[in-house]
Amino acid sequence: YKKIPLAYRSKDELYTMAVTYNHLMDRLQENYEKQQQFVSDASHELKTPLTIIQSYAQLLKRRGLERPDLFQEAVDAIDAEAVHMKEMTQQLLKVAISTSDFQLPAEKIELNAFCGQSISSFSAIHNRDFQFYPMKERPMVWANREGLKQILFILLDNAQKYSKEHIEVTVGSEGPSATITIRDHGEGIPEKDLSHVTERFYRVDKARNRETGGNGLGLSIAQQMIQNMNGNMRIHSKEGEGTTVTLLLKKAVEGGIEERV
Numbered sequence: 001y002k003k004i005p006l007a008y009r010s011k012d013e014l015y016t017m018a019v020t021y022n023h024l025m026d027r028l029q030e031n032y033e034k035q036q037q038f039v040s041d042a043s044h045e046l047k048t049p050l051t052i053i054q055s056y057a058q059l060l061k062r063r064g065l066e067r068p069d070l071f072q073e074a075v076d077a078i079d080a081e082a083v084h085m086k087e088m089t090q091q092l093l094k095v096a097i098s099t100s101d102f103q104l105p106a107e108k109i110e111l112n113a114f115c116g117q118s119i120s121s122f123s124a125i126h127n128r129d130f131q132f133y134p135m136k137e138r139p140m141v142w143a144n145r146e147g148l149k150q151i152l153f154i155l156l157d158n159a160q161k162y163s164k165e166h167i168e169v170t171v172g173s174e175g176p177s178a179t180i181t182i183r184d185h186g187e188g189i190p191e192k193d194l195s196h197v198t199e200r201f202y203r204v205d206k207a208r209n210r211e212t213g214g215n216g217l218g219l220s221i222a223q224q225m226i227q228n229m230n231g232n233m234r235i236h237s238k239e240g241e242g243t244t245v246t247l248l249l250k251k252a253v254e255g256g257i258e259e260r261v
């Protein structure tokens, strides 16, 4: 795209318009580059498991009959990589939804009961216990139920992936916001990586994360989704000590339309 040369313009209305136009073009260019980067990262990430599947399939074709010992290894690898790809495509879909302008409908949610139920269903699937501390009051927020559950599941999944120690989930309050805090006592995130972990595909340790099945999309989805609900996400972490993620959502005040955020 072409910018308007500013040097030849006097500081009149036209000049102001030109500055605004150039600024807009810069932002469009930036978004376009981000989009390009995302497509290129996504295809790269999908290519890796696909290459493994293809190599094992070819190995089976060539030597499967004469080497039955290879059979199990190949089938297991193909199966694991297919699962990985399936999760990745589901998450890519979530990225697309969470970055679109589409706002999920907000419902009034009581956080104590909501967190208790979400933790129970996550524990049942993943066979892991969490210490849950509801708040004395019953904090109500406006949020999308399904969306908030997905965010919680991403954060609980990270906590259990990166920590063997106990994990605490606390419902609390901070000024006008109700909070959900997920605290683990695991490996933590190095300081140099902390500001990057909400970027798409960012992983602290790619080799380690391949084992844990991560793809670096979870936190970027969680952040985008909570922002779509007019909320926020804060991450504190210390390497070797653990990670605390806090979700903040504006409290819904009883009665009156101003409670709607």
Ligand code: ADP
Pocket (backbone or CB within 6 Å): 158, 159, 162, 163, 184, 186, 187, 188, 189, 197, 198, 202, 203, 204, 205, 209, 213, 214, 215, 216, 217, 218, 219, 220, 242, 243
């Ligand atoms: P992933 O699928 O790799 O877990 P995320 O976007 O959820 O992707 O997280 C990005 C990276 O941040 C992870 O790869 C991991 O290195 C780090 N991370 C996230 N949560 C935690 C945690 N609770 N403890 C330690 N590291 C974490």
